[in-house]
Amino acid sequence: MSSSGSPKSEAxxxxxxxxxxxxxxxxxxxxxxxxxxxxxxxxxxxxxxRHTADEGDEDVCFPPLDDPGKTYKIDxxxxxxxxxxxxxxxxxxxxxxxxxxxxxxxxxFSELKLPKAAADMPRIYAQSPSPHRNPDGVNLSNxxxxxxxxxxxxxxxxxxxxxxxxPKSAPERFCFFSSEDxxxxxASELGGLVNGETTFRDLFEIGPEGGVxxxxxxxxxxxxxxxxxxxxxxxPLTTEDILTQESRxxxxxxxxxxxxxFRTFYQIDKSSEDFLEPVNVYIVVCREGVLSFSFADHxxxxxxxxxxxxxxxxxALGSDxxxxxxxxxxxxSFAPVxxxxxxxxxxxxxxxxxxxxxxxxRLLQRIGEARKKVINMMRLLGxxxxxxxxxxxxxxxxxxxxxxxxxxxxxxxIQDHVVTMMSNLNHIEKxxxxxxxNYLAQVQVEGLVRGNHANKLLAKFxxxxxxxxxxxxxxxLFGMNVPVPGGSTESLAWFFGIVGVIATFVVGSVxxxxxxxxx
Numbered sequence: 001m002s003s004s005g006s007p008k009s010e011a012x013x014x015x016x017x018x019x020x021x022x023x024x025x026x027x028x029x030x031x032x033x034x035x036x037x038x039x040x041x042x043x044x045x046x047x048x049x050r051h052t053a054d055e056g057d058e059d060v061c062f063p064p065l066d067d068p069g070k071t072y073k074i075d076x077x078x079x080x081x082x083x084x085x086x087x088x089x090x091x092x093x094x095x096x097x098x099x100x101x102x103x104x105x106x107x108x109f110s111e112l113k114l115p116k117a118a119a120d121m122p123r124i125y126a127q128s129p130s131p132h133r134n135p136d137g138v139n140l141s142n143x144x145x146x147x148x149x150x151x152x153x154x155x156x157x158x159x160x161x162x163x164x165x166x167p168k169s170a171p172e173r174f175c176f177f178s179s180e181d182x183x184x185x186x187a188s189e190l191g192g193l194v195n196g197e198t199t200f201r202d203l204f205e206i207g208p209e210g211g212v213x214x215x216x217x218x219x220x221x222x223x224x225x226x227x228x229x230x231x232x233x234x235x236p237l238t239t240e241d242i243l244t245q246e247s248r249x250x251x252x253x254x255x256x257x258x259x260x261x262f263r264t265f266y267q268i269d270k271s272s273e274d275f276l277e278p279v280n281v282y283i284v285v286c287r288e289g290v291l292s293f294s295f296a297d298h299x300x301x302x303x304x305x306x307x308x309x310x311x312x313x314x315x316a317l318g319s320d321x322x323x324x325x326x327x328x329x330x331x332x333s334f335a336p337v338x339x340x341x342x343x344x345x346x347x348x349x350x351x352x353x354x355x356x357x358x359x360x361x362r363l364l365q366r367i368g369e370a371r372k373k374v375i376n377m378m379r380l381l382g383x384x385x386x387x388x389x390x391x392x393x394x395x396x397x398x399x400x401x402x403x404x405x406x407x408x409x410x411x412x413x414i415q416d417h418v419v420t421m422m423s424n425l426n427h428i429e430k431x432x433x434x435x436x437x438n439y440l441a442q443v444q445v446e447g448l449v450r451g452n453h454a455n456k457l458l459a460k461f462x463x464x465x466x467x468x469x470x471x472x473x474x475x476x477l478f479g480m481n482v483p484v485p486g487g488s489t490e491s492l493a494w495f496f497g498i499v500g501v502i503a504t505f506v507v508g509s510v511x512x513x514x515x516x517x518x519x
Contacts, residue, residue: 075231079200082227083191173218176203177305179211179317184305190224206288212319213289216301220293232291234284242282242293249383251391257286260323262387263380264330267337268297276337276376281330285323292326300329320407328410331384331417334377338424341377344370345431352438360443367439371432378425381418388415459518467509471502 172186176193185203187193194200204213217224222243229239238252238259252259260283266274279298284291292301304325308317315321348366355363392411478484478498486494513519 073233074200074204075233076200076204078227078231079190082223082231083189083194086189086191171218173220175216175218175301175305177214177216177308178203179213179312180207190227204289211288212317212322214292214319214322215289216292217294218297218301219295225293228291232284232286234291238284245280245295246282247278247280249387251387257284259284260327260391262327262330262384264298264300264333265337265376265380266296267299267333276373278380281326283323283326285319287319290319290322300326300333303329324407324410324414327388328414331414331421334381334421337373337377338421338428341370341374341428342424345374345428345435349431349435349438352435352442355442357446360439363439367432367436371429371436374425374429374432378422378429381422381425385415385418385422388412388418463509463513463518467506470505474498474502 172188174187174190174193176185176187185193193203206213215228217228220228225239225242228234229236229242233256235254238254240246241259241261246261247263248261249263250259250261262281262283264279264281266272266277266279269275279294279296281298281300282293294301304322307325307329308322344366348363348370351359351363388411392408392415510519
């Protein structure tokens with residue numbers, strides 16, 4: 001380890017030697033040695049150098065000397081160095097982005113938020129072996145020592161608070177699977193995958209009989225992505241797509257791996273506002289292993305690991321198969337949502353013509369929500385068929401990094417599923433569009449019916465007014481202070497004669513109105 005001709009010493013000398021030019025940056029590849037844990041001073045030197053190097057690495061056209069993407073050799077020293085630096089200063093994970101399609105980050109402090117039950121509980125500061133004061137400046141040990149009953153009550157309340165507010169554990173963002181190990185390793189940080197007995201070389205090295213490993217990372221930080229990219233020789237273009245959360249689905253071929261960008265949707269909580277929001281999944285498939293990244297929780301990685309546990313004795317497990325299983329599980333996750341949308345569209349279509357007038361507002365909301373859900377799924381499934389078709393075509397062209405075996409046939413089956421789902425979504429969209437049109441027609445018909453009813457009432461009122469106006473004129477003549485016919489006689493003949501004329505006029509007017517269909 002101390003000889004000047006060893007790769008470790010050469011790497012150290014070249015790393016800390018004065019730079020010849022602005023682009024001179026030399027890194028070494030692990031040749032079986034392990035880097036010792038750096039001291040505080042050495043860590044600060046490495047951090048400063050890493051910071052200045054990252055400023056140039058921000059550009060994807062920065063020419064790296066080790067040609068990432070063309071040589072496949074894992075740099076274990078890079079991973080060990082990153083873990084060692086992370087011990088001095090933990091790197092906080094990114095907060096999940098609620099604006100899934102945009103690139104704006106939102107910082108959340110979920111760890112500082114107590115549960116509702118804990119927020120309502122008063123904070124009790126009980127006596128401890130080393131008496132101290134609470135933030136209010138009150139030393140409870142003085143009061144507790146005077147009242148033994150108070151001491152027991154304080155301890156009881158303290159234990160109740162501990163039961164209702166258990167300490168939160170860090171989320172397990174890293175998951176490592178290996179075909180040589182029947183179990184799966186979970187960790188909240190990259191360094192948690194190894195311990196004093198195992199190293200990264202033990203995790204990622206495959207035996208002579210072959211095998212496969214899979215590292216799944218959820219909500220990674222920028223430093224973690226950069227460290228993994230340097231260690232696994234990932235091309236800067238791929239790293240940029242992951243860091244910027246590229247939303248376009250695609251398959252890119254590189255000399256030593258192929259990169260798959262596939263979109264799923266948030267499906268952990270159906271009652272959440274983020275349900276059906278796009279979630280990007282990035283998969284880097286090498287010959288010996290798979291790297292997968294995502295910035296939101298999803299069940300696909302867990303489902304694939306369960307599927308591997310069921311079929312590992314019956315299938316030739318490889319990195320290509322894991323990639324196929326991830327794509328297949330993502331596509332299959334749309335089926336239950338499409339089935340629910342189909343049932344919803346059928347129920348809406350049946351209720352359009354039988355719904356009461358009071359239900360029209362709620363029915364319109366259901367139609368709008370169903371169409372929004374269908375359009376979101378069509379947007380997520382729209383580009384998958386072309387991506388899988390192009391990927392399967394490249395598999396048939398005998399590329400050196402494309403999947404082996406019959407994976408191309410399985411990709412064709414996934415493509416058929418996507419085409420079928422898109423056809424079903426188009427059919428559902430047409431049903432909802434027809435239901436929407438029928439709803440508008442139903443509302444229009446209801447409006448016409450109400451208008452006709454109002455017109456009939458107005459016609460009746462008009463007829464009554466037309467009949468009463470002449471009668472009012474006749475009666476008004478008899479009430480004037482002038483001589484009237486029959487006013488000088490005491491016979492009732494004139495009275496009944498006038499009433500008869502009025503009745504005859506009313507009956508005649510009604511008959512004429514009915515004959516002319518006014519009423």
